[in-house]
Amino acid sequence: MGAFCAVWPDILIDWLTTDSRYSEDVLTSSREGELEAMAEERKIEGAHHV
Amino acid sequence: MSDVDITSKTMDGMGPHGTKVGLLRVLGPAHVWALGVGIVLVGEYMGWNFAVGKGGAYAALIACWFAGILYSCVAMIDSEVTSTVASAGGQYTQAKHIVGPLMAFNVGLYLVFAYTMLEAANAITAGYLFSVVASMSGYAGELDQRPFIILVIMLLAWLNYRGVLATLTFNLVITAIAFNAIIILFLSTSGILGGGIMEHAALMEEHELPYGWIGVLAAMHFGLWYYLGIEGTTQAAEEVRSPARALPFGTLAGIMTLLIAATLTWYVCSGVLPWEYLGDGVSGSVAPLFDTARLSGSTGLIWLLGFGTLFATLASANGCINDASRAWFAMWRDKYLPGWFGAVHPKHRTPYRAIVFLIPIALIFALGAPLDQVITFSILSGLLGYTFMPLNIILFRRKWPLDTIKRGYEHPFHPVPAITLLTLCGVTFFAVFLGYGTQLVAMIGFYILVSLLFHFWRYRFVNRGAQFTMPWPKPRGY
Numbered sequence: 001m002g003a004f005c006a007v008w009p010d011i012l013i014d015w016l017t018t019d020s021r022y023s024e025d026v027l028t029s030s031r032e033g034e035l036e037a038m039a040e041e042r043k044i045e046g047a048h049h050v
Numbered sequence: 051m052s053d054v055d056i057t058s059k060t061m062d063g064m065g066p067h068g069t070k071v072g073l074l075r076v077l078g079p080a081h082v083w084a085l086g087v088g089i090v091l092v093g094e095y096m097g098w099n100f101a102v103g104k105g106g107a108y109a110a111l112i113a114c115w116f117a118g119i120l121y122s123c124v125a126m127i128d129s130e131v132t133s134t135v136a137s138a139g140g141q142y143t144q145a146k147h148i149v150g151p152l153m154a155f156n157v158g159l160y161l162v163f164a165y166t167m168l169e170a171a172n173a174i175t176a177g178y179l180f181s182v183v184a185s186m187s188g189y190a191g192e193l194d195q196r197p198f199i200i201l202v203i204m205l206l207a208w209l210n211y212r213g214v215l216a217t218l219t220f221n222l223v224i225t226a227i228a229f230n231a232i233i234i235l236f237l238s239t240s241g242i243l244g245g246g247i248m249e250h251a252a253l254m255e256e257h258e259l260p261y262g263w264i265g266v267l268a269a270m271h272f273g274l275w276y277y278l279g280i281e282g283t284t285q286a287a288e289e290v291r292s293p294a295r296a297l298p299f300g301t302l303a304g305i306m307t308l309l310i311a312a313t314l315t316w317y318v319c320s321g322v323l324p325w326e327y328l329g330d331g332v333s334g335s336v337a338p339l340f341d342t343a344r345l346s347g348s349t350g351l352i353w354l355l356g357f358g359t360l361f362a363t364l365a366s367a368n369g370c371i372n373d374a375s376r377a378w379f380a381m382w383r384d385k386y387l388p389g390w391f392g393a394v395h396p397k398h399r400t401p402y403r404a405i406v407f408l409i410p411i412a413l414i415f416a417l418g419a420p421l422d423q424v425i426t427f428s429i430l431s432g433l434l435g436y437t438f439m440p441l442n443i444i445l446f447r448r449k450w451p452l453d454t455i456k457r458g459y460e461h462p463f464h465p466v467p468a469i470t471l472l473t474l475c476g477v478t479f480f481a482v483f484l485g486y487g488t489q490l491v492a493m494i495g496f497y498i499l500v501s502l503l504f505h506f507w508r509y510r511f512v513n514r515g516a517q518f519t520m521p522w523p524k525p526r527g528y
Contacts, residue, residue, distance in 0.1 A: 007205060008204065018396065027071065028390070030071060030383060031072075032288070032520060
C-alpha cells in the first residue's frame, strides 16, 4: 500500500496542476497525422537551408 | 495559423490543423519490438501449456505453428497498413479510414478490452509470483496477493504517465532479459552446452495425440497465447521517429522472435515435463519454463528463469497499459467517446487522462474477476480484432492501390495472407466455442448491443470533419 500512497498523490497532484495551468483547448488540441505532416515540413525546410 | 511555429524550441509539438500539444516522436524500431514482444512473451512463460492439456504435446506444437501462421499474416498485414497510418489507435484508426465509423468503434473497443483484461491478468500473475517467491524463501503463512497486484498496476501506470521513452526503454531491457533466459535454458538443457536432460521419445511414447485430431483443434484456442498481442506494435505509430520504417521493422522482427521463442519453449518443456503435468496449468505446471529450470538442478537457471517469468509478466502489463491508453485516447480524440479524455500532457506528452481512467478498471478486474475468465475475454476481443484485418487489407488495397499511397512495407502474395488469416480465425472461433461457448456468445452479444448504441445515439457526437487529418488522397472510386 506504500506504493499506492506514494504514486497516486503524485499522479493526482500533477493532473490537477496541469489542468489548472493549461486550457482545455491546448490539452485536447492533438489531431491524428499532425506530427507526420510536421516532420515532412521540417524535412522540406531543412532542404531549403542546404 | 499564425501561432504555428514548427521550429520552436519552447513549444515543440505545435503543428498545422490546430495541434498545440501532441504525442512525442522519440521511439525507434527497438522500442516497437519491445512493445510487441514484451506484451506477448509472458504467454511463453505461462498459459500456452493449456494447449497440451487440450490435445497432448504434439497438438500444442501443431497449434503453435498454425497460430504462428495466423500471427505472421497479422504482422504482415498490420505492417503494410500501419506504415501509412502513422497515428495512435492502431487498428482503430485503420478501421476509421478504411472501413467506416461503426467498424472503428468496435475495433477500438476490442483493443481496449483485450489490453486492459490482459493487464489485469498480468497483475494477478505477478501477485501469484510474489506469493511463490515468499513460500520458496520460507514464508509459512498465506501471503495476501492484493497489495502486490495494486503495486504492479499503480507503478506501471505511473511510469506510463511520466513518458513513453522511459516506459518502453524499461520494456526493452526486461523483455530482452526474458527472451535471452529462454535461449540460455534451451542451450543448457538440450545438450548443446553441457549435459542434456531431454527425454522427448520416452515422454511422448503412446501419447502422441491422446485425444486425436479434435484435441489438435481444441488446442488452437491456447495456441494463440504464444503470440497474443504482437499486433500492439501499431499503437506506437504516433510516437516513433520514422513510422514507415520502424513499425514494419519492429513488428516483423517481433513475430520472428516469437516464432523462435515459442518453438524453443515447446521443445524444452515437452522434453522434460510429462504431458499430463505440463497440460494442467492450474494444479500442475503453472510456469513451465520455470519448472523446467527447477528440474535441471541448476541454481543459476532457477534464478534466471524466475526473474524471466517476473520480467515477462511486468513487460506485458506495461505494454498493455501503453496500448490500451493509446487506443482509448484515439477514440476520445475523435469524439467516439467524450472528448475531454482525449488530452495530451503538455510536459510528459502522454495521453494522461486515458492512462489514469484505465487504472481503476484494471484494478476492478484484477481484484474481482477469476484469471481464466479475464484471459478468455482478452483472447476473444483479440480474435474479433484479427477477423477484421482481412477485410481491412482487401479494402485498403482496393481503395488505395499500391501506386496511390507509398507504403513503408508491401506484404507479399496478396490476398493469400488475408484469406489464410480469415480461415484460421474461423477455425480458432470454433476451437474457442468448444471450450468457452457461453463467453463467446456473451461477448458477441455485448458488441452487438454497443454497436446499436453507437449507431442510434453516440455517432451524432463524433467529430466527423476533424477526425480525418492525414494527407491521404481520395479513395479510388469515390
